[in-house]
Amino acid sequence: MEPSKRRRIRTPSPVYNLDEEDDAYVPYIPVQQRRQEKLAKLSSLGVNSDKSNTRKVQEELDEREDAQREEEVRREKARKERTLLLEAQEVHLKKAAEDSKKTAGEKAQEIDAEILEAIKSRRKLASDMELAQGIQYTEPLKTSWRPPRYVRERSPEQDQKLREKYHIVVEGDDIPPPIEHFQDMKIPDPILEYLRSNRIVSPTPIQLQGIPVAFSGRDIIGIAFTGSGKTLAFCLPLIMMSLEEETKLPFVRGEGPVGIILCPSRELANQTYDNVVTWCSALAKDGKYPQLNSLLCIGGISMNEQSHVFNKGIHIVVATPGRLIDMLEKKRFTFNNCKYLCMDEADRMIDLGFEDDVRNIMSFFKNQRQTLLFSATMPKKIQDFARESLIKPVLVNVGRAGAANLDVLQVVEYVKQEAKMVYLLECLQKTPPPVIIFSENKNEVDDIQEYLLLKGVEAVAIHGSKSQEERRYAITSFKSGAKDVMVASGVASKGLDFNDIQHVIIYSMPKEIEDYVHQIGRTGRSGKTGIATTFVNMNTPEQTLLDLKYLLMEAGQKVPPFLSTIEDPRAAQIRSGSITGCPVCGGLGHGISNCPKLEDAQRRQMASHRTADDGGGY
Numbered sequence: 001m002e003p004s005k006r007r008r009i010r011t012p013s014p015v016y017n018l019d020e021e022d023d024a025y026v027p028y029i030p031v032q033q034r035r036q037e038k039l040a041k042l043s044s045l046g047v048n049s050d051k052s053n054t055r056k057v058q059e060e061l062d063e064r065e066d067a068q069r070e071e072e073v074r075r076e077k078a079r080k081e082r083t084l085l086l087e088a089q090e091v092h093l094k095k096a097a098e099d100s101k102k103t104a105g106e107k108a109q110e111i112d113a114e115i116l117e118a119i120k121s122r123r124k125l126a127s128d129m130e131l132a133q134g135i136q137y138t139e140p141l142k143t144s145w146r147p148p149r150y151v152r153e154r155s156p157e158q159d160q161k162l163r164e165k166y167h168i169v170v171e172g173d174d175i176p177p178p179i180e181h182f183q184d185m186k187i188p189d190p191i192l193e194y195l196r197s198n199r200i201v202s203p204t205p206i207q208l209q210g211i212p213v214a215f216s217g218r219d220i221i222g223i224a225f226t227g228s229g230k231t232l233a234f235c236l237p238l239i240m241m242s243l244e245e246e247t248k249l250p251f252v253r254g255e256g257p258v259g260i261i262l263c264p265s266r267e268l269a270n271q272t273y274d275n276v277v278t279w280c281s282a283l284a285k286d287g288k289y290p291q292l293n294s295l296l297c298i299g300g301i302s303m304n305e306q307s308h309v310f311n312k313g314i315h316i317v318v319a320t321p322g323r324l325i326d327m328l329e330k331k332r333f334t335f336n337n338c339k340y341l342c343m344d345e346a347d348r349m350i351d352l353g354f355e356d357d358v359r360n361i362m363s364f365f366k367n368q369r370q371t372l373l374f375s376a377t378m379p380k381k382i383q384d385f386a387r388e389s390l391i392k393p394v395l396v397n398v399g400r401a402g403a404a405n406l407d408v409l410q411v412v413e414y415v416k417q418e419a420k421m422v423y424l425l426e427c428l429q430k431t432p433p434p435v436i437i438f439s440e441n442k443n444e445v446d447d448i449q450e451y452l453l454l455k456g457v458e459a460v461a462i463h464g465s466k467s468q469e470e471r472r473y474a475i476t477s478f479k480s481g482a483k484d485v486m487v488a489s490g491v492a493s494k495g496l497d498f499n500d501i502q503h504v505i506i507y508s509m510p511k512e513i514e515d516y517v518h519q520i521g522r523t524g525r526s527g528k529t530g531i532a533t534t535f536v537n538m539n540t541p542e543q544t545l546l547d548l549k550y551l552l553m554e555a556g557q558k559v560p561p562f563l564s565t566i567e568d569p570r571a572a573q574i575r576s577g578s579i580t581g582c583p584v585c586g587g588l589g590h591g592i593s594n595c596p597k598l599e600d601a602q603r604r605q606m607a608s609h610r611t612a613d614d615g616g617g618y
């Protein structure tokens with residue numbers, strides 16, 4: 001056979017890549033030719049040419065040759081395997097040498113990054129219709145609002161200086177300028193007058209940057225500590241947008257809403273709704289501006305009570321997700337002309353518990369919307385996810401996301417489990433009322449209230465298993481000052497703004513540090529100071545104590561000896577500022593691999609149901 005027609009025989013090894021250049025190249029010789037060559041060899045050796053004898057000898061030779069060939073292949077394979085093994089060992093040794101140079105903190109950070117990458121695969125936060133049709137908006141909504149001329153003429157450096165003055169960190173493209181005075185934001189006079197009469201004279205940092213961003217039609221992720229005035233920052237833009245629409249063409253029955261504010265609990269929705277109604281009434285008070293209509297859409301209330309709003313057309317809806325979806329499905333109103341979606345306590349809204357509801361709500365929008373996300377806590381995981389889902393968003397950050405309000409004096413005390421109830425009474429003497437006591441457990445909330453009532457303390461209680469009526473009574477009587485103490489589970493912690501709370505007592509430390517931040521944030525609001533006393537003992541997980549320790553250190557608070565003695569391999573990183581908090585919950589004392597929130601979220605997702613305390617529902 002001509003050499004060109006010979007095939008290459010490849011060494012049959014599953015270990016090697018068949019595409020590699022093969023060193024063991026053996027030209028193929030057809031069987032017949034090989035036999036003839038062997039026969040010639042035999043006769044040259046003088047072997048009897050008897051046919052059967054010849055075959056036998058030939059077979060022996062064949063076997064020997066095959067064995068030889070196999071041995072060669074085996075040796076070649078072993079040689080290559082040895083080389084690979086050596087290479088692998090070398091790589092391993094090199095990595096081990098590199099690893100040994102890393103600190104425990106750095107290793108923990110690497111593990112965290114790997115886990116974060118693995119849990120990143122969430123679908124973009126958009127409606128299914130948008131995802132299915134590949135609708136992607138690339139430009140923010142256009143609005144007619146412009147900053148005053150003197151602000152527009154400022155240089156970017158001057159804007160940046162102002163931000164630095166107020167410790168505002170921003171991220172994003174073409175960021176609208178900060179504005180230091182409400183008057184310069186072109187807010188209608190009646191609202192300004194109302195704010196002034198309520199001692200709201202100059203904007204807080206989140207307001208002076210957040211409001212211009214939102215007025216400009218930009219998507220925003222607004223992060224600022226508890227009690228810093230986020231509510232005004234996300235309600236005013238919707239009021240202004242509604243005013244513009246109403247002025248252009250007055251709304252009639254069946255029209256609207258212009259925008260929606262979503263809240264994770266009924267209590268928070270109620271409070272935000274009250275604010276919106278008050279500001280809209282102030283606007284319309286002297287008749288120069290039209291009346292804007294708002295609808296509260298939460299579970300536990302009869303929507304018929306608000307039939308007067310349906311009769312007029314709706315500008316603003318404040319809602320919890322469950323009831324809102326119900327109303328949209330029943331077509332009580334549509335989102336055909338809705339272009340503003342704000343989520344308060346947004347990290348909670350777009351975290352696993354409500355994510356599907358939010359997607360569902362988005363699927364009712366027919367046109368592009370402006371999306372606003374606000375919270376005091378916004379772990380990195382949620383920030384990244386949100387950023388992907390918004391259009392050219394602007395991040396406005398005042399202080400570290402998840403940091404405690406510096407106006408709260410945090411006191412952490414070691415109190416044995418059996419001594420807590422008695423010590424509570426003593427603790428209540430620290431300040432005059434009103435005081436809030438938090439416990440993670442509904443039964444414990446009831447027990448504490450019962451004990452306090454027995455001891456003659458005017459206490460109300462609120463938790464997820466109470467009826468809507470009981471919850472409303474607890475809040476209104478506490479807000480009005482008729483009751484001195486409110487005992488609450490987590491439901492009352494996020495976002496509720498009670499007047500002048502002097503003291504927050506955390507009877508049982510929540511597992512997630514974010515919840516602690518929200519709970520102590522019920523005091524020290526709008527520039528006033530307050531005290532938070534937290535009971536811990538050996539039932540408090542060590543990791544929660546570590547989170548607490550670093551939070552106290554960050555806020556420049558006294559760290560009690562039982563907390564300072566807890567060892568942490570990441571201490572050096574934390575001190576140097578290279579660890580900025582668990583990307584899932586923002587806690588400074590642990591990484592993702594042992595994040596209690598991630599564990600809970602996964603458990604919740606598996607059980608795929610929400611507890612009443614999640615508040616959305618009906």
Ligand SMILES: Nc1ncnc2c1ncn2[C@@H]1O[C@H](COP(=O)(O)OP(=O)(O)OP(=O)(O)O)[C@@H](O)[C@H]1O
Nearest residue numbers: 200202203204226227228229230231376495497526
């Ligand atoms: N510019 C301002 N000056 C003074 N007080 C203000 C200002 N803006 C808002 N407030 C008041 O501060 C209090 C807290 O505001 P708000 O409830 O909006 O805080 P928040 O940032 O939403 O807090 P949380 O994160 O706990 O929900 C309210 O009573 C509000 O009236």
